[in-house]
Amino acid sequence: MAALISLMILISLIGAIITFLTRTREQARAVALLASGISFVISLILFLRFDSSIPTIQFAESYPWIVSLGISLKFGVDGIGMPLVLLSNIVIPLTVIFAWGETKQANQFYGLILLELVGVLGVFTSLDFFVFYIFWEIVLIPMYFLISIWGGPRKDYSAIKFFIYTHVASLVMLLAIFSLYFNAWQISGTPNFDMFYLLKNYSVIESSMLKDAIFLALLFGFLVKMPAVPFHTWLPDAHVEAPTAGSVILAALLLKMGGYGLFRVILPLLPFSGSPGELVIVMAIIGVVSILYGTFLALAQRDLKKMVAYSSISHMGYVTLGAAAIVPLSISGAMYQQFSHGLITCVLFMSCGVIQHSAGTRIIGDLGGIAKYMPKLTFLMLAGFLASLGLPGMSGFIAEFLVLVNSYFTLPNFVILALFGIVFTAGYHLWAMQRAVFGTYNEKLGHIHDGANYEMFSMAVIILFVIYFGLNPNPVLTMMTTNSEQLYTVLKGVVIP
């Protein structure tokens, strides 16, 4: 039963190729669902067989690739990667189901969705820095096409902006990866792109300026992806124009790559960087500013989808804050926030999609009273919004609670600021619901209909996951905590000024 991870990625890849080759949309979506379904089953096997009590890499695989440069195909998961692999495999099949009615160039559409799965699985499982980077870049391309072909009126601007912005960040990251690589090569005399090997050799870099440069370059690459304020402006534009499936994948999975980078790369390097204490403060500021800034910007939006986009920025701020606090359970909380937000945000973007499709607009002021004709959507959307505003009993509360409580040990003032945001977070969610969904029906909308059954099904399944992981966080939280405690063994020396 070895090679499960490469099998999972391979099946997604083959599925993507076959989907591209299909001729009808019925075939395309069936193949896409089958491939992502198999991938889900494999990830479930991995998840159930995963040993949460050890922090080491499990299900490891390694195949030599470009030997002369020390590049090999290494895969494996630990408590940082495993939950995100599961998340990806939950989100993609449900996105395919949600987009069951797509008619425009269906084979390409579903094929690109599967390619996204290939990309994110590769990112979350690759243990070779070079291969990691390749997958990191692979993710960009299907998303670019998803926005630029199936997007809204300003799709070209948004697609290009998305591509350039995140690509520049990737290149900066690549420079840092190469620096790590050449540095290690110089020391040992043999080339090796192994991720842990490169990270371990970071500490022996002599020049403190180079150290800081590498650290900041990597941090920049990840923060843009999350995105953290002030590197976030590509996100609202991309979301506004992206098709619903694209937005779902973007928010649920692509943003998580940034957070994954924080745990996989940034935190292990932090104690050995030139000035860890100051960097922690910088990260904490970025985290809290993202939380508050995202919240207030969400409050200002008139487009429902843009509001949800800003709420993502706000929620991802908890990831940065929890990681910066470098307390075991704050790090676990930050990881849990990634997992939880990945689920919840699906429901939010799907709601926007259903409303846009049915009512022809997402402008909050132009809607009103749609609950009358869309009772099923209202029910699921309300559940999603409540989860997003941090209602206990849903997964988001566990994550935010862990981050807030445990970050207080090291960053009390930042936590107090973040707490301020909670009221306003509830504010924009409820304000939007009240104006768009409840109240008197806006007759100008004409005749609208409730969401299709496949759309409601996808949303309902995710809500069930959100509630399940809100009541019983342990299946994923335990493995996260095992790894965050291991991270803490090196982080505990960091003194925060």
Place this chain on the structure above:
Amino acid sequence: MFGEISALIVLLPVLAFVLTLFLGKKLPSGGAYLPIAAIAGSFIISLGTFLEIYPDGMVQQSWPWFAGMNIGILIDPLAVVMLMMVSFVSLLIHIYAVGYMAHDPAKPRYFAETSLFTAAMLSVVLSDNILQFFISWELVGLCSFLLIGFWYHKPSAAAAAKKAFLVTRVGDVLFLAGIVLLYVNISEIITTRAFSIEPGNFILQFSTMFEAAKLIDPTQLTLITLLFFGGAVGKSGQFPLHGWLPDAMEGPTTVSALIHAATMVTAGVYLVARTFPMFVATPDTISPGVPDALLIVAYVGGFTALFAATMGLVMNDIKRVLAYSTVSQLGYMMLALGTAGAVLGAKAVGISMFHLIAHAFFKALLFLCAGSVIHAVGTNDIREMGGLFGKMKITAITMLIAALALAGIGFPFAGLGMPIMNIGTAGFFSKDAIIEGALEYGEVKGDMIPYGMAILAALLTSIYIFRLWFMTFTGKPRSERHAHESPGVMTRPLMILAIFALLFGFSQLGFYGYVEKNFELMNVEIAVHEGEAFHPSPIIVMLPVIVGVLGILISYAIYNRRMLDMSKLVSSGNPIYKLLLNRYYEPKLGADIIGVKLTHGVVAQSGEFIDRKIIDGLVIDNIIGKTVFMLGEIVRKLQTGVVQNYASVTLLGLGLLIILLKIKFGGI
């Protein structure tokens, strides 16, 4: 036996919620019988548990949850009396709702939500730790939000639901901050080895909290308790977070009775009672001998009791009068915890809880009577009612009983030293004890302000509730509508509640004795600041009843006999009347100025400006974007379009790279 299955107290209504939600449409009465059966089950188990643990037993069960925290059940005297009250009142209101909601097409949703509410409320009550308490507390708030907005197609209902959620959210954030601070403080005393948690116990359990409270830095403890109290202020509609409760009357009247009178709004009082040992342990920096936290609780409660009563005087919506009355009575409960807590210690919890439960009976009754009246006349405005006594005798008499209970009418025979017991309505026993406690506090601590507020509020209470009763049931009918008595499914719960409103008071001494023991059972000592034996003069003992009767007489004179012409006072020319009718301009200040103008207008819009115009527009698009394009222009000039040039440049670059690598690493 009942203790072992006490988890079912919560789980039965949860099950009923799920079943009603999905199957309700296919069942008679919207599936109402599922929650009724489930809540009856909860009541029976609560009652059975009470009989099992009385007089000095407890039920404790606990399971680990996540990250060192737990889920658990703690049924001590405090919890069990509350469990019985909540399940009993909820049961009666569910039965009543079968009649009241009979014509509403969305019945299944209604019964599902009230069932979930009951489950969450019962979970608040029997939580053994503050996190589960908070989670249930939030779920209770969610149900309140959903049920206030039950008729969501009405813009006013949707707005009221949002207001309720947001205003209580302010309190909830404070509460959460208190939990964060508590967790951190307990962790710190564990790290310094001053404190340890025994195996099987968990960090946020009440028992752990009370133990740790003695070791926590006193300033931090005051802060924690005040943050908890902030949560209670939000939930229990205390000043300045009271404004959502009157607006919450947009929901069905049964919801007002269940959630916004008898149960949820008392959760704030229950929170203070639950964590009372921490409040008592706070230092006395403001007034000697009075723990700071209790002093603040007393003043906020006393002020709210008086403040809300003034607004109750002028409201014309029958439910809003009752809503302000609820706010005011919750203020009394807080006042009791604060004042009596400072002089009598744990007895204060008994005094406050006794009023809480008595109030639940008579206030639920008042709301259900109001519902019966609204059902009959089709309006909420008491100016359009009148003369209904003959037409709705059961409603009128039960409501009179409830009004007498609220006004605290009775006779303190024993209090005057006579060898007979006190006789009176439930409210007489419960409110008198509070006022007496405030008096004792005043005598012992030399601070008569809380007592003064309590007495004055008692006078106003009696006036506003009899204004309501006289205007509704006496005089000439002021509307054309043909009113009739409500069906039996509605009047029978009224009669049962009326019996409790009349007779519950007689359980006073037994109740105090039982609930007082609560903290002894948990091995928590509460320092009692014993004063000298306290013997007030007869006139003082009689004063609460005197003001109660006086209030009735004033109302009788004005609203029944019409001996005073109110038109001069009740006009827009009278600034005080205008101030009261506009609710001290709280809706304007809260919603318009803070909500719309400041938050939406100033903060959010300036954020939008910064984001779009400065960060994205100026920095990204103009500065960075234009620079890149300019560089692109320069580079474009180097592009000659001749393939050979490209090829040679590429080769040159590759060659350079190889040379560089060779220099750096030697021999590849």
